[in-house]
Amino acid sequence: MGAAGENYINCAKGLKSWLITLDHKRIAILYVISVLTFFFVGGIAALGIRLELFSPGPDVMNADTYNQFMTFHGAIMVFMVIIPGIPAIFGNFFLPIMIGAKDVAFPRLNLLSWYLLMFGAIVSISSLLFNGVDTGWTFYTPYSIKGSAGVINMTLGAFIMGMSSVLTGLNFIVTIHKLRCPGMTMKNIPLFVWALYSTAIIQVLATPVLGITLLLLVAERVMGIGIFDPALGGDPVLYQHFFWFYSHPAVYIMILPAMGVISELITTYSKKTIFGYTAIAYSSLAIAAVSFFVWGHHMFVSGQSEVAGIVFSFLTMLVGVPTAIKTFNWVATMYKGSVTLKSSMLFAMGFIFVFTIGGVTGIMLATAGMDVHFHDTYFVVAHFHYVMVGGTLFALMGAIYHWYPKMYGYMYNELLAKLSFVFIFIGFNVTFFPQFILGANGMPRRYFDYIPEYTELNRISTMGSWLIAIGFVIGLVTIIQGFIRKEKAPANPWGSKTLEWTIQSPPTHHNFESTPSVSGGPYEYR
Amino acid sequence: MSTVKTHKHAFHFDSADHEYESSKQGVWLFMVTEVLMFGALLMGYMIFKVTMPETARAGAEYLSWQFGAFNTVVLLFSSLTMALGIYYIRLDKRKAAQISLGLTLLCGLIFMCVKYIEYTSKISHGLLPGAMFTNANETVNLPLYFSFYYCLTGLHGLHVLIGMGLIAWIMIRIGKGHYGSNHWTGVEGVGIFWHLVDLVWIYLFPLLYLVE
Numbered sequence: 001m002g003a004a005g006e007n008y009i010n011c012a013k014g015l016k017s018w019l020i021t022l023d024h025k026r027i028a029i030l031y032v033i034s035v036l037t038f039f040f041v042g043g044i045a046a047l048g049i050r051l052e053l054f055s056p057g058p059d060v061m062n063a064d065t066y067n068q069f070m071t072f073h074g075a076i077m078v079f080m081v082i083i084p085g086i087p088a089i090f091g092n093f094f095l096p097i098m099i100g101a102k103d104v105a106f107p108r109l110n111l112l113s114w115y116l117l118m119f120g121a122i123v124s125i126s127s128l129l130f131n132g133v134d135t136g137w138t139f140y141t142p143y144s145i146k147g148s149a150g151v152i153n154m155t156l157g158a159f160i161m162g163m164s165s166v167l168t169g170l171n172f173i174v175t176i177h178k179l180r181c182p183g184m185t186m187k188n189i190p191l192f193v194w195a196l197y198s199t200a201i202i203q204v205l206a207t208p209v210l211g212i213t214l215l216l217l218v219a220e221r222v223m224g225i226g227i228f229d230p231a232l233g234g235d236p237v238l239y240q241h242f243f244w245f246y247s248h249p250a251v252y253i254m255i256l257p258a259m260g261v262i263s264e265l266i267t268t269y270s271k272k273t274i275f276g277y278t279a280i281a282y283s284s285l286a287i288a289a290v291s292f293f294v295w296g297h298h299m300f301v302s303g304q305s306e307v308a309g310i311v312f313s314f315l316t317m318l319v320g321v322p323t324a325i326k327t328f329n330w331v332a333t334m335y336k337g338s339v340t341l342k343s344s345m346l347f348a349m350g351f352i353f354v355f356t357i358g359g360v361t362g363i364m365l366a367t368a369g370m371d372v373h374f375h376d377t378y379f380v381v382a383h384f385h386y387v388m389v390g391g392t393l394f395a396l397m398g399a400i401y402h403w404y405p406k407m408y409g410y411m412y413n414e415l416l417a418k419l420s421f422v423f424i425f426i427g428f429n430v431t432f433f434p435q436f437i438l439g440a441n442g443m444p445r446r447y448f449d450y451i452p453e454y455t456e457l458n459r460i461s462t463m464g465s466w467l468i469a470i471g472f473v474i475g476l477v478t479i480i481q482g483f484i485r486k487e488k489a490p491a492n493p494w495g496s497k498t499l500e501w502t503i504q505s506p507p508t509h510h511n512f513e514s515t516p517s518v519s520g521g522p523y524e525y526r
Numbered sequence: 527m528s529t530v531k532t533h534k535h536a537f538h539f540d541s542a543d544h545e546y547e548s549s550k551q552g553v554w555l556f557m558v559t560e561v562l563m564f565g566a567l568l569m570g571y572m573i574f575k576v577t578m579p580e581t582a583r584a585g586a587e588y589l590s591w592q593f594g595a596f597n598t599v600v601l602l603f604s605s606l607t608m609a610l611g612i613y614y615i616r617l618d619k620r621k622a623a624q625i626s627l628g629l630t631l632l633c634g635l636i637f638m639c640v641k642y643i644e645y646t647s648k649i650s651h652g653l654l655p656g657a658m659f660t661n662a663n664e665t666v667n668l669p670l671y672f673s674f675y676y677c678l679t680g681l682h683g684l685h686v687l688i689g690m691g692l693i694a695w696i697m698i699r700i701g702k703g704h705y706g707s708n709h710w711t712g713v714e715g716v717g718i719f720w721h722l723v724d725l726v727w728i729y730l731f732p733l734l735y736l737v738e
Binding site: 096101102103104105106107109166170171173174177178179204205206207208209211212213216219220223224225226227229232233234235238242245510 | 536537538539544547548549551552555556558559560562563564565566567570573578655656657658666667669670673674676677681
């Protein structure tokens, strides 16, 4: 073992030691920096969108610029922030430690994943050189065939980032299967690991389909192969099928790791054994399994048959079952627990509140008859922001605070962290709740302009976006202030029971002094 | 030929066997992604074939089943030599392993040469994908058939080329003494990949060439 006080951060020095590192913890830090940067860019685009929608008619940008802002916000947030977000940062850092391993199964592949994400991001963003892309993040044909040539860069970039996602998932599956320490049976792994496992299955199975779809779209643009082009006999609806066969499971790639984080947070801050460990673990797998059979609910008005519509409607509602199982188990865990309202716990409780709204409105959208009315309105926008922001980003913030002492070895200012929650939680609801009403009243999504009747609710929504921005800035200040204050973190500040809290903060290069061995479940509180 | 080096497993594995098992699982998972990628493209083709059976039949008439059948035999034989390569390296017969792998590489080369002949003859008749199609045949949507033909065989051909590169790489590593009876993970991994590339062709040949 190294000298006292040595850890993974100070065991090697210089930029190069970071760029060629094979240590899963250091790679996680690389992801922290890049994902937060992308989040900043995507967030600026979001604020731009909301600012433009403050009043009807053009205010701060023209319609073309607006469409590019909308596309960049979607593409960056989906492909560069919430898909890699929790798995690549916290999965990389804590998955090996939580199962008592020294690293992920394939450390070199792990580093390659990060470089692929960076490369894909650069290729994507280079589309700005070609008038930008204004198709929305879904690149629907035939418009994406006719419009800006930047679509080629954007989709190639998304393809490369998809490879990064596949390799991360593959790495995690093998790590979970092969590198568990003695006694760490599949019944003893933390629920975050179960969630990552389910996520990885989707990543490995669904992403290749998106890969080939995007390659076909590139071939369409470059050579005019016509498979998706009605002018050449091709079928644009086939593109939608292919796209959503990946992209619907992809929303579970985004939410499952978040649910895993929430399971960790709820049990830790309730000081109580998680209620229904097995149910939560298997409901993750159930969500992953069902996710492959629901893509048609994006296409209720794309001309698919009535029978297909009914079947997809039914299958989509099935997703509600495992999701509700998780929610009720979290609430049951808190019941008669010793709940401490740390900032992470606030985010976890905020998650349960907003995610339930997002989930229930999801059932409304799954009902084929109602979807005909809600389709492509702001109701859909509000729904998926309640799930993706209220779900994934809340969990991401909770995770950042929860694991901050372990990752960086310092404590942060609890009051500031709580303040960031207050702003984000209130701002989030002020921004997106009015959008449910706007959508139900018929305001279409993605439009640059709207009729004056919608002005008031749009103004409220835009003001909410400023509150969210303030909340995230406070969050960033909290993180930076923690680095400056340098208050040393103990090994286990929250009294948590999972393995990562048994080692020093921050961990040493090899995580454990000797391979641990466990004899019971991960949450033996009481 | 240098002597066989003893393989030292990476620090995060318990033993060389542990590392071997994990690596193999990783390779198999990667094969799953390949199946899904080819599967999606084949699915698109099957939908086309069901909705426009006439077009698929008209297109298949331009393909030479003789070339296709020859290539099928070549690839099947290469799978045998690949399997032999793994068999020999596990017995430390490095010379025999290299010869087997060399034969596999040669088969890949023959396959690509035949593919080249097929492509050039089609291109010279204007049988190109989609918008570039210039052949005088007026079957409705015939260009779409060739879009699928080039996408499927092109993606497969790319995999053959990548497989050939990987085989060349492990042949060099065998020459350097990196593989032997105590460590053959790389050889087996490349072997699994090569068999999959072969398997994909087993599906492509009847679905593209033998349309009745």
